[in-house]
Amino acid sequence: MTEQTSTETSEQNAVIVETFLNSLQDQDFAAVDALIADDIVYQNVGLPTIRGGNRVKKLLRGMEGRMGFEVKFHRNVADGATVLNERTDAIVLDRCACSFGCAACSRSTTGRSRYGATTSTSTTSPRRSCADRRDGRSALRPSL
Secondary structure (H helix, E strand, O other): OOOOOOHHHHHHHHHHHHHHHHHHHOOOHHHHHHOEOOOOEEOOOOOOOEEOHHHHHHHHHOOOOOOEEEEEEEEEEEEOOEEEEEEEEEEEEOOEEEEEEEEEEEEOOOOOOOEOOOOEEEEEOOOOEEEEOOOOOOOOOOOO
């Protein structure tokens, strides 16, 4: 039997995931913390699985002031609690930015303003590009 979900709930969950990643990009860690569920299981290809909201918050706060994160959404769709997005991410260290394509699956618990109640998995493409950021422009140029 399939779960019946409203379009409104699906859209709300897609917005939660997008808000989370945009808050991470803005280094608004108060918003990031508010959107992380206590029972999150954070999975990212090539990294160990991190369980629990406090551990994930500590990991993400570790980038504050040390490195930047940029995100550009290409698609962000939801079916109930499951949110799928295709996006380009960039990790920014000083003047060097490495951008890569991501396909991610997240679950947002219905009825809670929380992100990733169960899983967030990103798959990066093997092709990465680094850009020198002396000009101060975004690492994710409109051409991506």
